[in-house]
Amino acid sequence: MFEYHGWVTVRERADAEDDEDFAVEQARLWRLVEGIEERAREFAGHGLVDVRWINGEPFLHLGGFSNHTYPGILAFFREVGVRAPGSYGLLYVHDEEDRVHADGFVVHRMVRGQVSVHEDAHLSPCIPVLEDPWLS
Structure with a gap:
């Protein structure tokens, strides 16, 4: 089985916003997010891939x-970081x-x-943290 859950706050850049160029920055961000939304539609039917403005x-x-490993979702996650x-x-x-x-x-x-990839300390190991072991 292959299970995944995640979120991304999409930002064009990490530096402070310049209020004088806010409209220009927002227009660029809208175009960037439209590209991410377009790619997200390619994953429709494979699970939840939702882009929203909040x-x-x-x-x-x-x-x-x-049922099996889905490397496309990992590639898409990395792609979002490259685009934004x-x-x-x-x-x-x-x-x-x-x-x-x-x-x-x-x-x-x-x-x-x-x-970057890290081992989880909150939900792992799945047995016995999330599920009981099989009884023989």
């Missing part, structure tokens, strides 16, 4: 559960086909658009 800020939410290098967020992944982390979650952490 209080003037764009957010991406991801979630799904499939000021973005930050987390993607939790439990991949039973991962030989190293089959019994736990891995956290893909995006900071300033760069993604």
